[in-house]
Amino acid sequence: MELLDNLALGLQVAFQWQNVLFCLLGVALGTAVGVLPGIGPTATVAMLLPITYTFDEPVTAIIMLAGIYYGAQYGGSTTAILINLPGESSSAVTALDGHQLALQGKAGTALAVAAISSFIAGTVATVVIAVAAPPLTDVALEFGQAELFSVVVLGFIVSIALASGSPLKALAMIVLGVLLSTVGRDSFTNTARFTFGQPALDGGFNFVSVAVGLFGIAEILRNLHDPHHTGRIVGAVKGLWPSRSDLRKIGGPVARATGLGSILGVLPGGGHVLASFGSYALEKKISKNPKEFGRGAIAGVAGPEAANNAAAQTSFIPLLTLGLPANGVMAMIAGALILQGITPGPGVLTDEPELVWGLIASMWIGNLLLVLLNLPLIGIWVKMLSVPYWILFPSIIIFASIGCYSIRGNIWEVLGVVVFGAGGFLLIRAGCEPVPLLLGFVLGPFLEENLRRALIISRGDPMTFIERPISATLLGLALVALVLALLPAIRRKREVVFAEEE
Amino acid sequence: MALSRPLRAAAALAPLALVLAACGDGGGDDEAAANYPEESVSIIVPFSAGGPTDTVTRLIAEPMAEALGQQVLVENVEGAGGTVAGSEAAGADPDGYTVLMHHIGMSTAPTLYEDLAYDPLTDFETVGLVTEVPMTIIARSDFEPETMEDLITYLQENADSVNLANAGVGAASQLCGLLLQDALGVELNEVPYDGTGPAMTELVGGQVDLMCDQTTNTTNQINAGEVKAYAVTTPDRIDALPDVPTAIESGLDLEVSVWHGLYVPAETPEEIVTTLTEALQQALTNQTVIDEMAALGTAPVAEDQATPEAHTAKLEEQIDLWAGLISPGR
Numbered sequence: 003m004e005l006l007d008n009l010a011l012g013l014q015v016a017f018q019w020q021n022v023l024f025c026l027l028g029v030a031l032g033t034a035v036g037v038l039p040g041i042g043p044t045a046t047v048a049m050l051l052p053i054t055y056t057f058d059e060p061v062t063a064i065i066m067l068a069g070i071y072y073g074a075q076y077g078g079s080t081t082a083i084l085i086n087l088p089g090e091s092s093s094a095v096t097a098l099d100g101h102q103l104a105l106q107g108k109a110g111t112a113l114a115v116a117a118i119s120s121f122i123a124g125t126v127a128t129v130v131i132a133v134a135a136p137p138l139t140d141v142a143l144e145f146g147q148a149e150l151f152s153v154v155v156l157g158f159i160v161s162i163a164l165a166s167g168s169p170l171k172a173l174a175m176i177v178l179g180v181l182l183s184t185v186g187r188d189s190f191t192n193t194a195r196f197t198f199g200q201p202a203l204d205g206g207f208n209f210v211s212v213a214v215g216l217f218g219i220a221e222i223l224r225n226l227h228d229p230h231h232t233g234r235i236v237g238a239v240k241g242l243w244p245s246r247s248d249l250r251k252i253g254g255p256v257a258r259a260t261g262l263g264s265i266l267g268v269l270p271g272g273g274h275v276l277a278s279f280g281s282y283a284l285e286k287k288i289s290k291n292p293k294e295f296g297r298g299a300i301a302g303v304a305g306p307e308a309a310n311n312a313a314a315q316t317s318f319i320p321l322l323t324l325g326l327p328a329n330g331v332m333a334m335i336a337g338a339l340i341l342q343g344i345t346p347g348p349g350v351l352t353d354e355p356e357l358v359w360g361l362i363a364s365m366w367i368g369n370l371l372l373v374l375l376n377l378p379l380i381g382i383w384v385k386m387l388s389v390p391y392w393i394l395f396p397s398i399i400i401f402a403s404i405g406c407y408s409i410r411g412n413i414w415e416v417l418g419v420v421v422f423g424a425g426g427f428l429l430i431r432a433g434c435e436p437v438p439l440l441l442g443f444v445l446g447p448f449l450e451e452n453l454r455r456a457l458i459i460s461r462g463d464p465m466t467f468i469e470r471p472i473s474a475t476l477l478g479l480a481l482v483a484l485v486l487a488l489l490p491a492i493r494r495k496r497e498v499v500f501a502e503e504e
Numbered sequence: 505m506a507l508s509r510p511l512r513a514a515a516a517l518a519p520l521a522l523v524l525a526a527c528g529d530g531g532g533d534d535e536a537a538a539n540y541p542e543e544s545v546s547i548i549v550p551f552s553a554g555g556p557t558d559t560v561t562r563l564i565a566e567p568m569a570e571a572l573g574q575q576v577l578v579e580n581v582e583g584a585g586g587t588v589a590g591s592e593a594a595g596a597d598p599d600g601y602t603v604l605m606h607h608i609g610m611s612t613a614p615t616l617y618e619d620l621a622y623d624p625l626t627d628f629e630t631v632g633l634v635t636e637v638p639m640t641i642i643a644r645s646d647f648e649p650e651t652m653e654d655l656i657t658y659l660q661e662n663a664d665s666v667n668l669a670n671a672g673v674g675a676a677s678q679l680c681g682l683l684l685q686d687a688l689g690v691e692l693n694e695v696p697y698d699g700t701g702p703a704m705t706e707l708v709g710g711q712v713d714l715m716c717d718q719t720t721n722t723t724n725q726i727n728a729g730e731v732k733a734y735a736v737t738t739p740d741r742i743d744a745l746p747d748v749p750t751a752i753e754s755g756l757d758l759e760v761s762v763w764h765g766l767y768v769p770a771e772t773p774e775e776i777v778t779t780l781t782e783a784l785q786q787a788l789t790n791q792t793v794i795d796e797m798a799a800l801g802t803a804p805v806a807e808d809q810a811t812p813e814a815h816t817a818k819l820e821e822q823i824d825l826w827a828g829l830i831s832p833g834r
Contacts (some may be wrong), residue, residue: 047553142705142709143705143708143709143710144709145709146706146709146711147706147711186583187583187585189672189673189696189698190672190673190696191673192585192616192617192673192674194619199619201588201591201619201621204583204587204588205582205583205588206583320705333552333555333701334553447698451697451698455695455696455697458667458693458694458695459667459693459695459711459712461693
């Protein structure tokens with residue numbers, strides 16, 4: 003009953019007209035910055051932070067900032083689907099099948115599925131926050147360096163085992179990604195690595211440059227290279243709305259992804275990235291037609307979208323229960339709370355029930371607003387695809403260049419797009435997938451730093467990974483995944499799939 | 505290959521070249537020092553949005569804008585312990601429209617980075633100090649020692665088994681950790697993290713034992729009882745944490761603060777520096793700034809510290825101090 007009372011209180015707060023208005027403003031802004039590569043939610047929240055000082059009610063400020071955050075997760079998927087340009091690291095996975103669907107004339111379906119899956123996951127995650135915040139926080143705190151390292155190992159092994167092409171190539175791409183992520187100053191010793199004495203490389207490669215190059219630019223080059231192209235990205239647009247059978251296909255993936263995302267979102271660092279990659283791998287694994295993945299599988303859009311939205315929401319849990327921000331945006335929201343005279347921490351739940359429950363309820367309203375805002379826009383987005391090549395391609399390149407330049411106001415980021423675009427094209431020609439590379443690049447620092455930290459704490463004893471039960475379990479699962487991948491039966495199945503692709 | 509269709513590829517890539525060209529040259533006009541400022545002023549923050557340095561900068565940006573009669577924009581230029589922002593600010597036009605906010609890291613960079621692209625003393629003019637954020641020595645809530653005296657004894661006897669967290673090379677928490685170890689004459693097991701957030705999470709989760717970090721990052725967790733506080737590193741106790749003794753009180757000669765200051769590129773005309781110093785001083789007396797800083801466990805510096813003279817003296821003293829403490833290659 004207490005839960006119902008709390009939710010009722012939250013809805014009462016969230017439905018106040020100014021809160022609904024600022025929630026709408028937040029998600030609309032979030033969608034807009036999510037669509038633009040480079041201008042992420044962190045920068046947007048930072049720019050709007052001073053405005054929130056003037057708000058009378060702290061809850062209004064937090065509702066708007068939160069709206070920007072999860073709105074951006076959604077906006078990033080729109081460009082990923084339409085033009086293969088993932089605006090956020092978590093939408094890179096959505097680009098895989100979402101863009102394939104767009105090429106088949108089903109962009110409307112993909113966008114609607116993304117919106118609906120996000121909404122369902124968001125709704126469930128709202129309840130998860132309300133019910134399970136304290137226990138989930140305890141789980142997250144149990145995760146030390148050894149566990150975080152083992153999670154990444156498991157993620158890598160699973161994605162190699164499930165690669166649609168050669169597992170050797172997938173392994174090579176992950177390793178290349180990890181290597182690329184080591185460029186720059188080492189944060190432990192301050193040593194410059196692989197920078198060739200160029201100060202511009204001290205900060206390492208930027209994710210947006212890498213993703214935009216590997217996906218967006220490489221895709222354009224591939225299209226230009228293809229002699230059969232029609233002058234347009236897609237042929238006929240076949241219906242804007244998902245069919246009944248499409249909707250039936252997303253039920254399972256969304257349910258599984260919501261669970262996965264809710265748990266991973268609580269972990270510090272790249273929780274929502276892990277969630278979307280993890281969900282994709284899981285869906286491919288249990289699918290009856292794994293070969294459909296990478297060629298426009300609805301589940302390949304629904305799963306990752308649901309997972310990253312659920313994770314975006316549960317990442318509020320450590321902030322609300324312990325005052326610990328799980329990522330940069332959360333840190334800024336914590337700052338906004340402090341400036342409003344509210345101390346994030348265990349006391350907030352009891353001292354400021356209106357703020358906490360109002361925020362939780364507003365997330366549900368925000369997700370609803372996102373759907374209402376985006377479904378009518380789908381028709382317009384899809385029209386964008388009928389723009390001819392000679393207008394669309396230069397526009398994408400301008401768009402991407404401005405976005406990358408705006409990250410650090412630095413021309414090197416734009417040069418990075420050129421280099422990674424050319425590199426991505428060569429990889430496609432060589433039959434290598436860019437996704438494992440991006441996975442390695444995003445999670446590389448996570449892998450390396452947690453490995454080193456775990457070993458520093460254990461005084462160099464590698465047994466720490468096996469002695470800690472959660473870590474040992476995760477590594478055990480990785481081993482199982484590896485064995486399964488090498489089993490002859492599965493191997494033959496993959497070879498069949500592989501042969502069909504030739 | 506794309507080359508087989510050179511025209512199409514060229515058409516698609518042409519805008520990229522345009523953007524590249526447009527970004528190549530920045531405009532600058534340094535003849536109008538007397539009329540300064542005629543356009544918006546940018547303050548570069550070397551760390552991520554939402555962090556303590558960023559928060560402090562955004563706090564003073566608005567009252568400074570009022571004093572200057574122009575917009576003040578805050579720009580985050582992250583990377584390499586703040587030296588990416590340092591290089592960028594050092595290379596900016598000395599016209600007062602690019603201002604750098606930097607903290608204690610300005611004085612450690614010359615020791616930490618052998619090939620630093622700028623010299624903090626000769627490539628910048630100082631504008632004035634902004635705030636000196638106190639630091640706190642904290643531990644996971646179930647760490648054995650109860651008081652600062654207990655902690656000193658414990659660390660001296662069990663140095664080998666204690667894990668000391670910090671937020672990465674050059675971070676304030678690493679510097680404070682160095683001072684702590686130096687003052688105690690012990691060597692602890694240092695565990696670097698990528699920022700304060702993850703380090704604090706691990707400390708609260710009990711994965712590491714000890715940390716020394718700014719009040720801006722620790723006050724909430726201390727008051728919530730998630731971590732144990734042993735001491736503050738200021739000469740006097742602070743208002744935000746009245747029950748926490750100073751390190752000096754407990755018999756440990758440790759005094760350190762994360763001082764923040766504003767810089768402009770060398771050869772910026774004196775009138776412009778003066779205008780900025782006055783705007784800074786005005787911002788630091790703003791009641792909102794004072795209140796918000798108090799909520800973060802810190803306070804604006806006194807007016808005589810928000811001057812180029814006091815700032816330069818601090819910078820020189822700190823560069824010498826850290827050069828002696830940070831062994832090369834550490």
